[in-house]
Amino acid sequence: MKTALPDDDVGGPAQPLLSVRGLVRHFPLRGVMPGRPGGSVKAVDEVSFDIRKGETLGVVGESGCGKSTTARLLTQLAKPDRGEFVFDAETVGSHALPLRRYRSQVQMVFQDSYSSLNPRMTIEDSIAFAPRVHGVSRREAVERAHRLLMRVGLDPARFAGRFPHELSGGQRQRVNIARALALRPRLVVLDEAVSALDKSVEAQVLNLLLDLKEEFGLTYLFISHDLSVVQYLCDRVLVMYLGKVVEIGDTEQIFARPAHPYTRALLSSVPSMDPDRRTLTAPLAGDPPNPVDPPAGCHFHPRCSHAEAVCATRRPTLRTTDEAGGGEVACLMYEPGSTHSAAPHAVSGAAARPGSLAA
DSSP: OOOOOOTTOOSOTTSOSEEEEEEEEEEEOOOSSTTSOOOEEEEEEEEEEEEOTTOEEEEEOSTTSSHHHHHHHHTTSSOOSEEEEEETTEETTSSSSOHHHHHHHEEEEOSOTTTTSOTTSOHHHHHHHHHHHTTOOHHHHHHHHHHHHHHTTOOHHHHTTOOGGGSOHHHHHHHHHHHHHTTOOSEEEEESTTTTSOHHHHHHHHHHHHHHHHHHTOEEEEEOSOHHHHHHHOSEEEEEETTEEEEEEEHHHHHHSOOSHHHHHHHHTSOOSOGGGOOOSOSSOSOOOOTTSOOSSSTTGGGOTTOOGGGGTOOOOOEEOTTTTTOEEOOGGGSTTSOOTTSOSSOOSOOBOTTOOOO
């Protein structure tokens, strides 16, 4: 569903709302011996992607693959070691787009609806706090908080003066959504925003998110372990494995014809209600590799049934392929000249993504 672009659109409809290039975040570890480095956890390692205006981009992958770290880097809650952000044709942190203004345009809804709210602040004050910090008068901030409470289905007369512990999980998550919208952002990052809710409340919140997206002209980055929710809500899907993007494409294409072996294994793990399609063997063998010392070459090759000798030495690039339905996949089976037995032998017009790692 197409969403109307806001009045402050700078780059035009063809310009991505957010372009991320070469994003890196490694967490150093303490060494066993004093004075000796202990390596680092490569949580996000050379990640590049675009978020289009008005879309919902889903991010999926196993626990520990770097989804939440990527979300925190996008919202500037964590500082990247390296990488470039371009928000609507303006470089984040430049004179044209100071970090303070960027933060007001990108907001986040967290997984834990209780710990993300200040237990000593009323619901009204929690929502009005960010506008007050950004120079909005208290009267206008409170009026905005009341309007947003009404919009997310909570009567201000009943809920504005309450504290977080007086609300249910679904009500608290509605408050968090209202708080994220208080600064009138253009991009909202939802990190497992519905995973802690029961299914009836989850459906209500998902439908609320769709209504708010249409009404306010929002763009979503939606992180979830629930692939059925991703299929329902998202326009495109980005698949991460061990800190890297392995596939990205339209939701329909990803779920119907996944290209990367890891994406296929991920989708095959979804329970089926059809008794003729029961899962009899595990989609993957073994645990994810150690992010402190990831495998050489393709990080997925120790668990991949299609792996060959070249996969242990050559790192694949994220590139557009016809096999992925016009999406992008990082796999040597789709890389011309990679010497993998399934790869195209002649160099085709498929191009590697700018900013991705060289083989």
